[in-house]
Amino acid sequence: MRVVVVGAGLAGLAAVCRLREQGCDVILVERSRLLGGKATSFAVDGIEVDNGQHVHLGCCTEYLDFVDRLGMAGSLWIQDRFEVTVLQRSSPPSRLRATRRLPARLCLLPSFARYRGLPVAAKVQVARALRRVHDSPRPNETFAAWLVRHGQGPAAVRGFWELFVVPALNARLDEVGAGDALFVVRTAFAADPAAARVGWSRVPLARIAEAAAARAGSVRLRTSVVSLVDDGMEVRGVRCSDGEEIDADAVVLAVPPARLGAILGDAPGYGVRGLESFRSRAIVDVHLWFDTVDAGLRFAGLLDSPVQWVFEKRPGYLCCSLSAADDLVGRPEAELVDLCRSELIAMWPQLAAVRLVRGAVTRDPDATFVPAPGLRRPGSLTTHDNLRIAGAWTSTGWPATMESAVRSGRAAAIGLGSATGSARRALEAVHG
């Protein structure tokens, strides 16, 4: 079976790998000159940087398996146990770390008791709320409302919930669904002590994408798909912006919602609804190269700062990550570099004495979708057996992450090749 996969982000790449494992002949078509979509890397003034710091957690099992099957598990670094440093103004750094030999629900307790980011009353509030994370939230409840309902004051919100949930969902707490936020908290902190371990790629993200794309029989970069070739019964291939048609027995569209809508034309006619409901938020990353810094931090969270996390990728190279950064994404590069440098100095005064050699900014105004309350995310099936959709934004249950992208791509590939009508029957069972 010949399958065209449209979009070389992680969703499309995961589909490519799975389809190859299923014996399909795969053509990968990508609009950009780069592989990896939102998880890629490129040269900035001659230095290759990731388009933004990408973190995976121990619970990202499908992403870790995807990289492992590419033979690149050694390219990923991950902590032995969850441990983060938290920086704040006018206070020494403090640490949250999982204690070995304690179950997941208790393993943070000893360091939480010593944590300086919260006054005692706020710690009690957080501990109480953590006991309720398995309860179902109210329909259409935002996470901000859930926090109020569970007695969380401003100190608890700023010193704990915002630190973890805003970067994980890349949105403000008053615009995300409580169910999505609680999924993150449960999955990372309540199931397995190893789940919250933090890691990232030691190699530029583009290397992982290249290894996955190499599994496809052919790769067409700088090729934009504009529509399907559809004879009314079946999808026969895709049409590119230069008019070329690529024939296929099946098609996987692994592109963002708005682009999917444009390619499908009549998305509801294909059983894909609600694409217009997706909104996105920006992420800004500020890359700073200092003369000499070897703080031994690896990474740290910052309280009360537009910079949520800083990563010491190599001695001297710090990457500042600014989530839900819609108000900053359009600012000039020099302003953002100054902002991040001064935020770091405010919390880490030794840095003031170190010369900043250079700074650069990468930004994505549509980095991830907002998991708004009540948002309905389509699954991978369509009304056509041989047409599937994928993307971190589809209904994987995960927020817009690499894990979600890989899960969606793998799900889209399931059963392609069998042409049994099972996809249509499953969809009809859902939609009547």
Ligand SMILES: Cc1cc2nc3c(=O)[nH]c(=O)nc-3n(C[C@H](O)[C@H](O)[C@H](O)COP(=O)(O)OP(=O)(O)OC[C@H]3O[C@@H](n4cnc5c(N)ncnc54)[C@H](O)[C@@H]3O)c2cc1C
């Ligand atoms: C700055 C930043 C930081 C992030 N940090 C993290 C993190 O720390 N941890 C984490 O897990 N996730 C993170 N994410 C999210 C993660 O990168 C994404 O959720 C995931 O990579 C999305 O993969 P995807 O394949 O679904 O979509 P995309 O990566 O968007 O891939 C879609 C692809 O389709 C292509 N395309 C679109 N239209 C067409 C067309 N008409 N024809 C052909 N090709 C087309 C696009 O060019 C693109 O390559 C971050 C994202 C950003 C932007």
